[in-house]
Amino acid sequence: MTSSLASPLVAVLAVLVGVIGCAGPVRPEGGRRPPRIAAAANLNVALTEIAGAFEQERGRRVELVFGASGTLTRQILDGAPFELFLAADESFPDRLAEAGLTRDDGSIYALGRLALFAPSGSPLTVDERLDGLAELVRTGDLERFAIANPEVAPYGRAAEAVLRKHGLWDGLRPRLVLGDSVAQAAQFTVTGNASGGLLPYSIVLAPTFAGRGTHALIPSSDHPSLRQKMVLMKGAGPVSVEFHDFVLSDTARAILGRHGYEVPE
Amino acid sequence: MDWSALGVSLRLGFGTVLVLLPFGIWLGRLLAVRRFRGRLLVEALVTVPLVLPPTVLGFYLLVTFGTRSPLGRVFEALLGHALPFSFEGLLLASAIANIPFVVQPIQRGFEAIPNDIRDAAACCGLSPWQRFLRIELPLAWPSLLTAAILAFAHTLGEFGVVLMVGGNLPGETRTLSIAIYDRVQAFDDGAAGIMAAVLLVVSVATLMVTTLLSKRVGAERG
Numbered sequence: 001m002t003s004s005l006a007s008p009l010v011a012v013l014a015v016l017v018g019v020i021g022c023a024g025p026v027r028p029e030g031g032r033r034p035p036r037i038a039a040a041a042n043l044n045v046a047l048t049e050i051a052g053a054f055e056q057e058r059g060r061r062v063e064l065v066f067g068a069s070g071t072l073t074r075q076i077l078d079g080a081p082f083e084l085f086l087a088a089d090e091s092f093p094d095r096l097a098e099a100g101l102t103r104d105d106g107s108i109y110a111l112g113r114l115a116l117f118a119p120s121g122s123p124l125t126v127d128e129r130l131d132g133l134a135e136l137v138r139t140g141d142l143e144r145f146a147i148a149n150p151e152v153a154p155y156g157r158a159a160e161a162v163l164r165k166h167g168l169w170d171g172l173r174p175r176l177v178l179g180d181s182v183a184q185a186a187q188f189t190v191t192g193n194a195s196g197g198l199l200p201y202s203i204v205l206a207p208t209f210a211g212r213g214t215h216a217l218i219p220s221s222d223h224p225s226l227r228q229k230m231v232l233m234k235g236a237g238p239v240s241v242e243f244h245d246f247v248l249s250d251t252a253r254a255i256l257g258r259h260g261y262e263v264p265e
Numbered sequence: 266m267d268w269s270a271l272g273v274s275l276r277l278g279f280g281t282v283l284v285l286l287p288f289g290i291w292l293g294r295l296l297a298v299r300r301f302r303g304r305l306l307v308e309a310l311v312t313v314p315l316v317l318p319p320t321v322l323g324f325y326l327l328v329t330f331g332t333r334s335p336l337g338r339v340f341e342a343l344l345g346h347a348l349p350f351s352f353e354g355l356l357l358a359s360a361i362a363n364i365p366f367v368v369q370p371i372q373r374g375f376e377a378i379p380n381d382i383r384d385a386a387a388c389c390g391l392s393p394w395q396r397f398l399r400i401e402l403p404l405a406w407p408s409l410l411t412a413a414i415l416a417f418a419h420t421l422g423e424f425g426v427v428l429m430v431g432g433n434l435p436g437e438t439r440t441l442s443i444a445i446y447d448r449v450q451a452f453d454d455g456a457a458g459i460m461a462a463v464l465l466v467v468s469v470a471t472l473m474v475t476t477l478l479s480k481r482v483g484a485e486r487g
Contacts, residue, residue, distance in 0.1 A: 044451055063434075066450075075432045078327050079347025080349070080432045183450035186452075187450055
């Protein structure tokens with residue numbers, strides 16, 4: 001009996017040692033961890049580059065978490081600890097301002113554009129009038145078409161508006177696959193799982209898309225404008241405030257311009 | 266490879282086991298040896314996380330503990346931060362999701378102990394605590410091990426609840442399974458592939474160790 005009593009003790013001790021060894025929360029750089037910043041998924045490449053420039057110029061780090069603007073808004077309303085939120089439109093930051101969670105009404109930092117993308121090998125030919133897409137919808141040769149979920153992603157909402165404007169929404173609906181965010185819609189498309197998609201121009205210009213398909217820029221008059229707003233939360237620390245101002249600086253504006261955004265005056 | 270995500274997953278796994286084992290031993294033994302009113306309901310509640318989608322648990326946790334609920338504000342005042350989107354909140358979610366994986370094996374373990382043995386121990390003058398510590402616990406030991414390892418392995422694989430109440434915060438709530446999703450969406454297939462392989466190897470190794478240990482224990486007994 002003694003031996004079978006000893007083995008549970010040893011195992012319990014092993015588990016305890018494991019927990020104690022791993023239990024301490026990870027707090028890099030001694031004291032305060034870098035502030036967490038929530039950003040719309042369309043910013044994945046551009047904002048990562050801006051954060052890199054910020055670290056190089058100012059010597060401070062920020063932690064970026066990407067997702068659909070609506071998803072992130074819901075998380076902030078439920079208490080997620082973000083200090084700054086860069087959205088894909090104005091409506092979601094405005095909701096946070098109405099809920100009294102923000103410092104002020106925020107500022108527009110970029111204007112987003114949509115692009116029609118077709119992966120290599122897709123039967124879809126791209127053009128800004130969506131004629132190629134209309135043709136495929138008519139012949140029924142389109143397998144799947146990807147956009148971000150219009151409920152949570154402003155770019156998805158804009159994509160819906162474009163499709164409606166061209167009278168393609170109803171015909172395309174059974175073929176639509178909705179991404180949780182523009183990143184997922186882009187992933188469906190670039191992997192060839194969808195024959196095409198309406199995606200943020202900034203994502204289509206990303207290095208991962210280079211040589212993997214064709215694209216056409218959609219006229220911004222075809223959809224409600226994607227005025228991308230950022231807003232500081234109450235209780236935002238000095239690093240977040242500095243990063244907020246940095247996003248409006250010439251350095252950041254140049255980066256945003258290179259990634260296909262229009263930058264407001 | 267996102268090492269901090271592996272760290273979060275391991276901490277969550279060990280933490281879940283540590284939180285749930287005492288509870289599991291108490292409830293599992295109770296269900297095994299006692300007949301009481303409402304037992305059917307308790308057993309159903311213990312099992313229900315197995316059949317419910319994680320979104321149901323995630324939804325209830327958000328509306329109960331989010332900062333927009335009164336209870337959520339109490340927790341915020343106590344902890345200094347909201348319970349969802351924190352490691353503590355994840356631990357709570359994980360503990361609830363793993364109740365069936367811990368309670369059920371332990372219940373079977375205690376049920377397998379013949380009542381004659383309990384009676385004999387009582388006749389020998391052992392107190393209830395002595396009977397529990399020196400007779401029942403050593404006999405039910407393999408089931409405790411199974412429970413711990415199942416909960417640990419299942420926590421490593423948890424995705425839905427973490428996605429809903431975690432919020433993908435690096436070093437805090439970004440577990441390995443969330444990090445893989447995050448990397449796939451960022452077109453970083455290389456990192457996603459490495460992490461998926463790590464998770465696969467760790468999970469297979471964990472399950473092999475369980476089988477090995479339970480066979481050893483069985484052989485010792487035999």
